[in-house]
Amino acid sequence: MSTHETDDGTGGWTPTWTQAMTDFRGEDGEPPFDDVTVRMTVPASVGGSHVRVELSNLFGEDPVRIARSAIGVRGRFVEVSIDGQSSIELPAGTSRWTDPVDLTVSHGDEIVADLYLPESTPYTTANGFTFDRSLPGDFVGSRAFPLGGSTPVETDESREFPATDTGTGPEPEPDGNGWSLPPGGPFLRTIEVAGAGAKAVVVCLGASSTAMGWPQYTAALLPADARIAVVNRGISGNRIRLDAPSATPSWGRAGLSRFDEDVLGTHGVTHLVIAYNSNDWSLPGRVTPLDEMPTLAQLIDGYRELIDRARTAGLAVLLTTVTPLAPDLAGVPGREGFRLAVNEWIRTSGHEFVDFDVAIRSVAHPSLLEDRYAAPDHTHPNVNGSKRLAQVMTEALARLQL
Incomplete structure (x- = not known):
């Protein structure tokens, strides 16, 4: 997709910053x-x-x-x-x-x-x-x-x-x-610039770890002459398959529900990064009803639908692996096993992917975040962790020769 043309002679509009x-x-x-x-x-x-x-x-x-x-x-x-x-x-x-x-x-x-x-x-x-x-x-x-x-x-x-x-x-x-x-x-969804001549617009769709800033750090790491916009469409608490429960509407509509608005509705989008956390399977039975727990096949079908819709629109797609769970879940076989199975599918599915899990997990205890990359809850990346994710994402974009 090309950037949208303006009517004032300035050229196409390109998002320079966004939020979902x-x-x-x-x-x-x-x-x-x-x-x-x-x-x-x-x-x-x-x-x-x-x-x-x-x-x-x-x-x-x-x-x-x-x-x-x-x-x-x-x-x-x-x-x-x-x-x-x-x-x-x-x-x-x-x-x-x-x-x-x-x-x-x-x-x-x-x-x-x-x-x-x-x-x-x-x-x-x-x-x-x-x-x-x-x-x-x-x-x-x-x-x-x-x-x-x-x-x-x-x-x-x-x-x-x-x-x-x-x-x-x-x-x-x-x-x-x-x-x-x-x-x-509040109320500020997008800032666009004209005259950028952007080579690519990368939309990052995901949950809290995405919302917490690695897309912005990625943009900052890229040289100005790369002319690549990297924009954030992450929402804390967001899930791929299910919209937010009524008690916490700020978790947002599911990735599948908001795809057209937050991905295809971003002017000039050329690439999609699907970077979700574990919310789809870590929340049910703890924060949301247990009957919201997907099977592995159902979750993978959700990923596949996002991929298919993006490719139908002519977008290149990158997946990211899921980083370690909260310490209280890391030892629960059903939850950690689900994460490992999702990551195995991402790594072997044939799709382009960025290994966020390897980037910030503990070498000694791979089911946990490395201390220097962990926020106080040991579930989300801290500033160092977000910068580390940005580094590996920047390397991945370079491999794609953007």
Whole structure:
């Protein structure tokens, strides 16, 4: 697939950053926004000469009013509009593209997206782990951003991804042993650039380990002249076969359910990475009903359907093996045996694959994560682990001669 052509002479649009939007209604982790500015600082995968933004209220029950918004790079902010109007309304269940703005973005730049929400707005359609919330007021484009309950933060401050100013979680630790928490936030689904001349667009579909940031680290490792966009469509708790249970809607629709929107709906997509965790078979009987447990054949059929749908659309596909389970499950034969069987199929099925399991598992205890790659729960990769996964993914993309 080629990138979509613009109507303003700038060439095709290419995603430089994405997230998979999910439903946070009924989950009370984040209070509503009311007369505050939300700032999301996200890494650019590829560069371009023009920018546009996709804003989404897909899971909201009421319209979302954004009184003012802007995109900034290296201290320069440009206000954005829709149909020429700076005050934007997102009807419930919809997504809308902003008008293009003339703003140069380079590979590796931090793109700052500011949304001023003047009235009470629930945290509904969102993803990601870290974003900034201001003190009351409109601070769109402000260089000194007054964090709620904190002191102003300069927008041109140099900081390594992931961002350290958090709206929804603990800060990553500087030694890389803490949680890998990528930037994201509410209502911002996609940032695209025009004029990038991208050679490939790699969409990473998966669950928490994907959502936690190895795609962004992969993009950062690639040289700017590679012109490869690597974008994230991971959702924590997500499964291949089954949608989220009603109690935890933020786990999102199943990979099979959201494939058309999150993969085929990504402009210019050329490659799909299917990088799921163990949620399909580790959650049933523990967090979800036991009758949701798939057979191995059913799960493999789910993988095969994703592969077939991607190839029908002309996409190249890479699979990733499943990394070790939580320590309390690693010794349970049925669960660990399932993981080993899935990985055996991935390694022997004839499909291109990247061995995430080998990359971060313990050499001495292969059913567990290596300590230096494990987050505090010893289930997810920490910052070092996400960077290690990015390294092996970068090597795999090089083997494909992208």
